[in-house]
Amino acid sequence: MSGHEGDRGLMMHWAFDEGSGASAMESVTKTVDEIHYVFNNAEFTDPCTPPWRQGVAGSALLFDGYSTYIAHSVHGEEHNGESEFLSALSIGVWIAPRTYEWGHEGKLAAIVNRYNNKTRQGYLLGMFRHGSWSFQIGLEGGEWKEIWAPDGYELPKNEWSYVNAVFDGEAGEIKLLLNGTEITSAAVPRGSRIAEAMDTDLFIGRNNHGSRLAEVFSLHMFSGIMDEMKIYNRALSNEEAAAFYQEVLDSAHGGVRPKLNYDDIKLDRIPLLTDRHRPQYHVSPPAHWMNEPHAPIYFDGQYHLFYQHNPQGPYFHHIHWGHWVSEDLVHWRDLPVALAPERDQLAPDGIWSGSAAYDAEGLPVLFFTAGNDSASPNQSVALARSTYPQDGDPDLITWIKHPEPLIVQQKGMGAFGDFRDPFVWKDEDGWYALVGSGIEGEGGAALAFASQDMLNWTYKGPFYQADIQKFPYLGPIWELPVLLPLGTDNKGDSKHLLLVSPVGKGADVEVFYWIGQLEKDELSFIPDQEEPQLIDVGDFHFTGPSGMVDPKTGRNIVFTIAQGDRTSEMEYKSGWAHNGGLPLSVYLRDDGRLGIEPIQELESLRGTKRLSLQDKSLAEANLLLGDVQGDMLEIQLELEPGNAGQLGIKVRCTPDGEEETLLVYDCNEAKFLVDRTKTTLHPGEKCSGIQGGKLELLGENLKLHIYLDRSMVEAYANGLKSLTTRVYPSRKDALGLEIWGDGEPLVKSMEIWDMQSIW
Template identity: 50%
Template structure:
């Protein structure tokens, strides 16, 4: 059925009598719902492709619609939303072409081969056929045509299309005078005259809206060059619009808004967390982006009564590319709000990447961000950069706005055998009136290191050598370089011990990419770290799931807090269909135990997420416990269990268990081998999912009974054992009834205590 409003607009859309017959296609996007868009020229309803429409892990979702210039607009998600019109079903312009659209890009693609993110395109560049109109890096834009035997391009670089607001863009070609023109908000922005009269060479490719019709593969189903943002009133003409016609279309659209371009509420631009709320695998009480991709959380800071935490984010889709700094804020470290990206690649110091770093208070006590900036036109192409909050100037309470310094704070040191291209992830703190910064790197033929710098004013930094260096020949699992160096003091019973923990993430050849740590002495005078033992230890025994460390000293409690990523371990095909990738690990508190070992505990604030106490038992047999567990089901749970010391060798807890154990994972302790582990050989019947096999690592209990705190958060399972080790893993059961719990042991064993709570989500609607 043709929308009434769209039919009315069809009659009003043209400025001249001849225009109606020159339209090739026109989408008003006034449907406001569903998965089809009506073209008023052909009368066809075109299918809108959208990854979540498959309904693979939740009920099928329709594409997202938002208020437009008139009626509604279609939101393109940056990786899967587009419209395809088969080549034989659309007219092909020859002697003239005009394209007009209202767009509000959310992000720009970071591309280096001059491939546009199209608004519309039907082209073959190699054969010099057809046309493409769209955006490029940092908001530059272009119309490109196959004219005769040439490929001709007109570009606008000096008036980039702004993000997060509406712009009316138009592109025009006229064979009669050989001109290509670009218009922004009714005004000519760029032009090019092509010598000689040439027709547009027809292209037999399909016409696509929002996606490049010459796909460049990224990984699996992911392809480059999708439009990301809102689009409205897209029109393609087979004639050349005059300048006054373009201006008329612009003004006509604004009549409903008093002649002004309407503002777009931020919630209409963001990827909605609600889109993924019914995904049966998506964690609910661990930190995650609203949607799409994240890797390590970093740069925690407390300011003005709130905790801020940032994270590596690709708002364009659930794949690694186009990294921004995502941003969360919390009053209590457990309930969080999403904020807009804090940092994005821009022309200048970070034109090709915004990567991990840290945060500290500047000389005025206002937050500053230290980050890894990438610019591929420079050598070396990484440096440490600085962005300062605008809080002092405009009282920005959520720290949404940041101003970047456009010159590097630090570059890879010269005169040392530094590993080329390995200089990243600054970690900054203030000590005795000066700021100290560690930067991850490596030394050729030696191993990973952290370079150390000092500043009296946060602007001018002096290189002070290497903080600590690993021996790659002796410990190849520490890699050839280090990422994400973190230094935190260790307290015992709330008192300073003089000991610190130094954490790194290995990188490069041979690296075992989990968080490793040393306990040792920090020599503040010489800016060196002296580990108590040569070989570091892992905090987590779950292989790749607990990585990417970042930390802070909580100014409220004095605790040393650690944040990590809990990776997803899925194929790119599954991440494409689900629309999200990865989560954060639970924030943990680090301390020095009485026995000199590192203490690792979930922050106590997590208890605020407990909803209902589902079961409480003490001093019962395992048979009795399992009988009572038959009535306990859920995929958002905390399980606190203490096993009595007994004769059993292998024992533990099975979670995400189907009624007969067809699907389950077993969290176990092997007493004789002193190993904490997880058996995932029966985690899922879905052969497309990756998690399988056994993950395990050393856990010396030294006579203590095994005490496990297990957090079941849909696909993400975290176990903390005796405050000594964590085990972070993933499971993606195919059965919806894989939500049970069962205890197991290879000999008689009693349960000292067992408590189970249902858990609440950390992001509020």
């Protein structure tokens, strides 16, 4: 459009036609602006510049939602007198949002802004909750004027929209246009002027006054693609805006609105594949934040697994349901977000954890915790159905929420205000649900509900609650209850497994379990032993349980989050937070104890076999181990203690032993431990100290099954306990292994394989 009437009054123009690199030119003044982006100078992955995409004309810039922005210093605006005020201002820009922000403190996620909220000067064009958007200006004299897009004119995700904001002081009007058409206007006093915010830069993609979260994250940043931003010091007419819109449609898009390929805007995991700490065969979001994976279900030849996800950045905020699909529980594909907060009365503030079950027709349904801060309590149980009956999509990409909550907590139904994480199952008699809560003054509890039609639910009372006086670490509230059938024991009694995750004051946030009996008539649980057990002794790295009975094999499979154990600063720098643990098969052993094993399908990831040995002394085995290095390995090891009181293996060792992590069994204390006192020298990482817990081997040799996956270390001991931990060595040569003992243990056997990435 250069060189014609449309450029009259053009003050600034970013065409975003660079197509590569970390800078963008403002073409009126030929100023080259740096694009701030977390991986321009990456610490843990290969440095790379911001992603560029196909735009509406030429290329466009993709903003990641938490680190990408442009700060433009408006030169020469120490103007004299008059030009500190604008009698007219127009902004035109093409945008395709990827996510919507929650809107903390009522602030906008800025598309472009240069304002001072204290002095009420300047202007701000940005987005708010659920796709709403607004243009806001500070008028001479201190009045702050806002105009909002009316309902029905929200900016859709993953689609191009052409947005215009126009202030005409002379005519006394402010207006918004969407795709070349005026959608709303408001009057301002004739002769009004915008008071320029002289003390601040112009920001694209970041709010001048963004709130801080966890000290390092700036909220209110734009997530998505932006192209062809123009700012004028005159008021564009509706006809001009319509002509600009049509010109783009006609120039390269056959007269229709530009189409956007979802693959161009989705979160991209490629920059993180070379992150030396990010696991590569554990399931993870493409980027940004996850907490627990949940709602596993098998349908039409595929496993579906969902997860708590913030697509805006690697921090906990405004939670959605991410979605993966797999044919083998090992290799997963990223799918679009399955459930997102929407402008409704059901879950506008978050889609929190839940589970999946089958409806009467055998189709998958999702049960989730609906977050609505305007309701009391702000959490209820809700339902979403797949559009599979209409579209036949085996990936189950699209889900429609049932408009009303299914179960709303009443006073006297558990601890009021804590009511979440429904676990639902179906049998020949109907549907059953456990909901995480507590009993006022008595500690955590799982509450039981039953339904004949999946929509109308009856409260049956507490399913199980523990004695908080005896077990204070079980806390005031339980989250994520899971019930799985274990079959019959050797006496012929039917057994079930109950898993919970305690939270709240005094709680030990781990996965605790009981084996016991399901009393189906009362819908209650009687544990064989009152004291709960731990699956994992790694101390807050194995949390957030979910589970399913695999229809293909009949196995009980448990999924967890593997906590990242890092500071917010490290998560900011890395661009990701947390991942899933390996799927576990859990079963009732002949001795009545719970057996746990990583699923057998993981063997498909084995690459080169690096070592195989039998009946070696410590010295002989370590000599052979000297050639084996890696941070993506599977290790099977059996050690006979001999005269050793402590024995185990060091992993992620530097050649000089400056950094190393020791997995050790203490025969005298019957404890399985990890010693991370030498794990890392990096000043920003938290991993340190010694963690572990009880493991009774009853005279057996120590049999370890270990998975190393970059920062992940998972060790399974004798099929009885796991120990999950995280390691972030500072040195890139922390790749060695060494068997260790305080005496002369015998290395009965050892096998090591390279492991392959699932992505």
